[in-house]
Amino acid sequence: xxxxxxxxxxxxxxxxxxxxxxxxxxxxxxxxxxxxxxxxxxxxxxxxxxxxxxxxxxxxxxxxxxxxxxxxxxxxxxxxxxxxxxxxxxxxxxxxxxxxxxxxxxxxxxxxxxxxxxxxxxxxxxxxxxxxxxxxxxxxxxxxxxxxxxxxxxxxxxxxxxxxxxxxxxxxxxxxxxxxxxxxxxxxxxxxxxxxxxxxxxxxxxxxxxxx
Numbered sequence: 001x002x003x004x005x006x007x008x009x010x011x012x013x014x015x016x017x018x019x020x021x022x023x024x025x026x027x028x029x030x031x032x033x034x035x036x037x038x039x040x041x042x043x044x045x046x047x048x049x050x051x052x053x054x055x056x057x058x059x060x061x062x063x064x065x066x067x068x069x070x071x072x073x074x075x076x077x078x079x080x081x082x083x084x085x086x087x088x089x090x091x092x093x094x095x096x097x098x099x100x101x102x103x104x105x106x107x108x109x110x111x112x113x114x115x116x117x118x119x120x121x122x123x124x125x126x127x128x129x130x131x132x133x134x135x136x137x138x139x140x141x142x143x144x145x146x147x148x149x150x151x152x153x154x155x156x157x158x159x160x161x162x163x164x165x166x167x168x169x170x171x172x173x174x175x176x177x178x179x180x181x182x183x184x185x186x187x188x189x190x191x192x193x194x195x196x197x198x199x200x201x202x203x204x205x206x207x208x209x210x211x212x
Contacts, residue, residue, distance in 0.1 A: 007170035013163045014209060017153035021120060022205055025153050028122030033195040035202040045147055045206045046070045052145055052202060053110055058083040060105050062113030062133030065175065066147050066211030072112075105132060111141035114211050116168045117152050117160030118203070124192040125160040127168060131188040138190055144201040149210030157191065164189065171212045 017025070026036035039045035049072055053059060059082045067073045077084045085108055089101050113133055117125040124146070128134055137144055154160045169186050176184045195201045 007173060009170040010162075010166035013154075013167035014151050016207070016209060017150045019207075021153055022150055022207065025118060025120050025122065026205060028120060029118070029203055030122075032122040032193065033198060033201075034122065034124070034192075035199070037202065037204045039204050039206045042070050042206060042208055042210060045204050045210075046072055046075075048204050049112070049145060049147060050075070052143075053082065053112075055081050056083060058085065058109040060085040060108035060111045060133075060136060060141070062111065062137070064113040064147075064211065066114040066149060067112065069210060070147065072147070076112075106135060107140040107142075108136055109142040110145065111136035111143070112145040112147070113137075115146050115148055115152065115203075116212070117154045117163045118148055118205075119154055119156050119160055121156065122194075123157055123160070124203075125157070125164060126190045126192075127164045127186050128188045128190070129184045129186075134188060134190045138192070142200075146201075146203045147210070148203055148205050150205055150207050151209045152211075153205075161189070168212045175212075 022038060026038055029036040037048055039048055059076050061067060061073055061076055064073070076082050077087050085104055089104055092101050094101060111133065115124050116127045126134060126137060154163055164186060172184050176182055
């Protein structure tokens with residue numbers, strides 16, 4: 001699929017979930033040991049996000065249009081309030097410091113970003129080209145925070161996989177070509193059915209269309 005610039009995103013996956021769907025999803029996430037917070041809008045989501053991370057904390061941000069749109073990425077990376085890992089990693093030489101880069105992003109105290117789909121029965125799907133954020137999300141980060149627009153709520157895992165292929169992928173392909181003149185691929189998909197460690201993972205569900 002990579003490199004096909006004629007793909008058209010399936011707009012059925014851009015529809016915001018109803019309040020009842022959001023409530024049902026939040027309850028299912030809680031039952032799966034993932035703390036769920038519902039935000040009325042992006043401004044509230046940003047405030048809630050920074051209430052979860054203490055000043056000075058080590059933070060790794062996965063690439064996320066959602067965090068970029070909310071101003072969270074710039075606040076983390078540029079404010080000086082946090083030990084932001086992405087700027088450090090980008091400043092390093094991948095050829096000569098590859099091992100150090102991997103170790104730096106491999107087990108952060110906080111990992112944050114967004115997801116491509118969350119099911120009404122409380123399962124989460126994250127798609128990635130490189131997979132760099134998947135290890136920290138799955139197990140190696142101390143704490144995980146996801147900010148998720150309510151259009152990403154789907155019925156079940158099958159619908160979540162369809163959303164990735166039919167909606168997220170075409171939009172990310174266009175996004176990457178605009179930014180870097182290169183395409184992308186759905187190379188790796190992480191499915192989180194339940195969080196093993198209590199108080200580790202939080203999802204902020206926002207009643208707005210945010211990200212892909």
